[in-house]
Amino acid sequence: MxxxxxxxxxxxxxxxxxxxxxxxxxxxxxxxxxxxxxxxxxxxxxxxxxxxxxxxxxxxxxxxxxxxxxxxxxxxxxxxxxxxxxxxxxxxxxxxxxxxxxxxSDTTKVKPNQSSSDLLSDSDSLIEHLGDLLKSQNISDVTFEVDGEIFNAHRVVLAARSPVFMAELLGPMIEGNKKCIKLEGMMAEVFKDLLHYIYTDKIQDVGTKFNQHLLEAADRYALDGLRKICEDRLCRDITLDTVVSSLGLADQHNCGKLLDYCLNFAAKPENLLQLTLRQEYLELMKNCPSVFAKLSERASASLDFQKIIYKK
The missing domain is CATH 2.60.98 (Tick-borne Encephalitis virus Glycoprotein; domain 1)
Incomplete structure (x- = not known):
């Protein structure tokens, strides 16, 4: 021709x-x-x-x-x-x-006479540009439907950040050829924050329940950095209202740090006595016997708990 x-x-x-x-x-x-x-x-x-x-x-x-x-x-x-x-x-x-x-980003090298402040400025500029790329609809080449909402993104960016997306979007798996990929088991707001992290390395500071869902999403797509951020935030925000659900989450997704923090908090006598009266504690005993066994062991080893037993 x-x-x-x-x-x-x-x-x-x-x-x-x-x-x-x-x-x-x-x-x-x-x-x-x-x-x-x-x-x-x-x-x-x-x-x-x-x-x-x-x-x-x-x-x-x-x-x-x-x-x-x-x-x-x-x-x-x-x-x-x-x-x-x-x-x-x-x-x-x-x-x-x-x-x-x-x-x-790890291919960026400091050039001769380039100060660390210059390099930081370049890094900030990259994050800003990728954030703008996420907002742009002109060159997106993959669409997701999540909980009834539509999200446009770029295969190459997702694949570069997540080995799971790499396999699904650029590998032999069928999702790579679909114009619109429907994701089940995830809230739209969670996927929105997941995309924001992929493009910018940042997430908003949100509540415990949202961080729990975000940790599940991070584990689903093998985003170790996001997984660590969520785990640290959940450790920081442990309360009587959240510790049981966080215990189950830590066990399911192999979050050792979160599991340890939750066990230490729940094993305190004043906390454990209140937790035993809650329905979610009974469900933990039924659904996660290994976690319940660890909690019982941690509580038995607690000096404060032993003092209460000996006093009685």
């Missing part, structure tokens, strides 16, 4: 570069062909897009790092687009490609 003469000098033309992605057009002269784009700058590095099409009209897309760098870890995702941004196959000798690049 021949390209128009106006574009014959530029088989790969960069159309648009934005936060997290860029678009380019590829004009096909004949088969087989191997074309390269002009060098462009993205994420502080220079890149070149390349396209190879063989006799069978199989398309192979590459993005090559041109600039010198010791190590750059990046995840790259391609989508074929029509003129309106929808997914389409190659037609009429020309097609548009959306390429999304996520550069891992």
């Amino acid at each position: 021949a390209a128009s003469s106006a574009n014959s000098a530029a088989p790969i033309c960069i159309k648009e570069v934005s936060v997290g992605s860029f678009k380019f057009e590829i004009y096909i002269k004949d088969y087989p062909c191997f074309e390269s784009s002009p060098i462009f700058t993205f994420g502080g590095h220079e890149w070149r897009a390349k396209c190879r099409i063989d006799f069978l009209k199989h398309v192979e897309l590459l993005v090559v790092l041109i600039s010198d760098a010791d190590a750059v870890k990046a995840t790259i995702d391609f989508s074929l687009l029509d003129k309106d941004g929808g997914e389409i196959y190659v037609t009429n000798g020309c097609f548009n490609v959306l390429c999304t690049i996520f550069i891992a």
Whole structure:
């Protein structure tokens, strides 16, 4: 298929570069062909897009790092687009490609004469840009339905942050080919905060019940950083009203620190006497016998508890 003469000098033309992605057009002269784009700058590095099409009209897309760098870890995702941004196959000798690049933050290195304050500013800027990317609807390429609400996101960002999303969205699992993925067993507000953490490394300071649900979501998607934040907050906010549910949660999700904090709190005689009168304590005995056994052992070893027994 021949390209128009106006574009014959530029088989790969960069159309648009934005936060997290860029678009380019590829004009096909004949088969087989191997074309390269002009060098462009993205994420502080220079890149070149390349396209190879063989006799069978199989398309192979590459993005090559041109600039010198010791190590750059990046995840790259391609989508074929029509003129309106929808997914389409190659037609009429020309097609548009959306390429999304996520550069891992641990590849950032301090340059000579670069102060730590400069590096911090770059990190803050990255978080800000990724936060803006989450808010943008223009280049999102995956949609989730959670508890009746719709959320748009970017496969490459989710995959870079979570090995579970990596398998579901970029691996062989069926979810990777769905236009809208419906998630069960999660509240919309929890998923919203989960996405916010994935893009910005931040979450809002919320109540115990919400942190419990968020910890479950973090464990579901193997987000260890978020899991630790939620566990620390639950340890900080233990009360008589929350300790039993947190005990069950800690046991279910193997949260050793949270389990230890809850056992120490619940084993105090003044707390244990009040907990035994509550329905959730009886349910804990029934549903989590191993936790109840640990609590009984911790309480029996308590010096304050022993004093009460000996006094009686």
